[in-house]
Amino acid sequence: xxxxxxxxxxxxxxxxxTARQRQPVMEASAPLQxxxxxxxxxxxxxxxxxxxxxxxxxxxHRRLAAVLGLFGDALRDAVTxxxxxxxxxxxxxxxxxxxxxxxxxxxGTAMS
Numbered sequence: 001x002x003x004x005x006x007x008x009x010x011x012x013x014x015x016x017x018t019a020r021q022r023q024p025v026m027e028a029s030a031p032l033q034x035x036x037x038x039x040x041x042x043x044x045x046x047x048x049x050x051x052x053x054x055x056x057x058x059x060x061h062r063r064l065a066a067v068l069g070l071f072g073d074a075l076r077d078a079v080t081x082x083x084x085x086x087x088x089x090x091x092x093x094x095x096x097x098x099x100x101x102x103x104x105x106x107x108g109t110a111m112s
Contacts, residue, residue, distance in 0.1 A: 008079045015075035022065040022072075029058040 036054040039047050 008083055011075050011079045015072045015079070018068050018072035018075065022068045025061050025065045025068065029054070029061045032057055 032054050036051050039050050041047055041050075
């Protein structure tokens with residue numbers, strides 16, 4: 001082993017942290033939107049451009065929140081797949097380790 005290891009608990013913790021970041025990101029553009037809504041420079045073109053830039057920032061926040069959601073979901077899915085696979089392998093090993101009852105009269109048994 002190369003010393004690299006990740007525990008499912010740590011990955012689930014990261015998934016939760018990632019999910020919790022979605023809401024603050026979505027809320028981050030609200031103050032900008034409130035400020036921009038009252039912009040009135042006297043230049044309609046500048047006002048429109050300012051609102052367009054604010055809308056772009058809001059869209060970027062929405063996209064970042066969506067990516068954070070996808071990332072968190074993918075982390076949870078990875079942990080589920082890992083733990084399910086690990087349990088399947090463990091179950092197979094338990095099956096292999098289960099003693100097989102001797103069949104009377106079979107070669108290698110006391111009755112043969």
